[in-house]
Each structure stands twice: as structure tokens, then as C-alpha cells.
Amino acid sequence: MQDQVVQALEGLFERYRRRYGRPLAEYLAGDDSPAALPPAHDGRIGWRPFRRPSAGSFDNVGQALEMPVHPALAGLFGHYFAGNLPLCFKGLFLTLLQPWNQDDFERLQQNQIGHQLMQRKLGLAPTWFIASCRDEQRLVTLDNAGGAVWLERLGKGRIGVLAPDLAGFLRRAEPMGPD
Numbered sequence: 001m002q003d004q005v006v007q008a009l010e011g012l013f014e015r016y017r018r019r020y021g022r023p024l025a026e027y028l029a030g031d032d033s034p035a036a037l038p039p040a041h042d043g044r045i046g047w048r049p050f051r052r053p054s055a056g057s058f059d060n061v062g063q064a065l066e067m068p069v070h071p072a073l074a075g076l077f078g079h080y081f082a083g084n085l086p087l088c089f090k091g092l093f094l095t096l097l098q099p100w101n102q103d104d105f106e107r108l109q110q111n112q113i114g115h116q117l118m119q120r121k122l123g124l125a126p127t128w129f130i131a132s133c134r135d136e137q138r139l140v141t142l143d144n145a146g147g148a149v150w151l152e153r154l155g156k157g158r159i160g161v162l163a164p165d166l167a168g169f170l171r172r173a174e175p176m177g178p179d
Helices: 002-020 060-067 071-077 102-122 166-172
Strands: 025-026 037-041 044-047 087-088 092-096 127-133 136-142 147-153 157-163
Touching: 002 087, 002 166, 025 071, 060 102, 071 127, 071 136, 071 166, 092 147, 102 127, 127 147, 136 157, 147 166, 157 166
Parallel strands: none
Antiparallel strands: 025 044, 037 044, 087 092, 092 127, 127 136, 136 147, 147 157
């Protein structure tokens, strides 16, 4: 399952590159990444996906929450350092999140734990956020039990299923050009 997600993510990176060339990310001085392609210009820096020498894991997240973590989550976030990708999926404009560097990966893990604790407090099914939407009140999530990709309203729960699995979601997502 992780391999299918990684392959679909690599395909998405390649579709973006073919359509738009080198992607750009907001540049913050001192926030270096092995994905960055200097020099920065006008507050933005080019990047290319950087395959991590050893994959990042979400085992620590599962241990902290005392629950298993769906393996697709590590497939999406654990294999590359990259910038976030603007996408369109079935008319929904969103930003697929990606860890920029190891510190960002660790922040992502902490934020996932926080998200999960809030889900529990609200009595909502366990999900992991994977993308943000333009209106900031909705987000795209991965269902922890079955691996489906959902659209959720922040703090309110699921709106509807977008794809039966993460690999399929990534294969069908259309890259959008830089703003």
C-alpha cells in the first residue's frame, strides 16, 4: 500500500514538472531543505522532490496516540522532502501538504497528534489531514480505518468521500500552476 502511494506521489510530482517546470515554494531564510534549488528570488525558491535516504515513520505518532496509523500516511509524508503542491481534484482547489525538511516533518507529526486529539474530543472518526482547501474551513483527510480520502469541515466532520484510497486520489489529482 505504501509503495502504491509513493508511486502515485512520484507521478504527481512528474505531472507537475512536465506541465509547469520547476515548482516554487515560499522562501524563509534559515529554513533550508534538501529539496531547495537556490537561489531564492522575490521570496520564493525553486525545488525538486528530494527522496529521503531513509523513510520517515509515523510509528511514534501511533505510540503517542495508542492506536495504529494507516500506512498510507507514511507513504505520503515519509519518503520525500518537497514543497506543498497546488492541486485541483474534481473542481476542488487544494494544497497537498509535504514536509520541507526534517524539522517540518516532526512539526507535521506533532500537528497530526493535535488533530487526532481534537477529533477524539469532538467524537469524530480518526482521520489524518493531508491537504488544505482555499476556504480554510475544509480540509482533505485520510480515513485511518479504511484509507479512503475525505473532504471534512474543520471541527465538524466528514462532508463526503473524494476517493476510495490515497493512491487513487493522487493519480487523479491535477497539478495547478503557481499563483
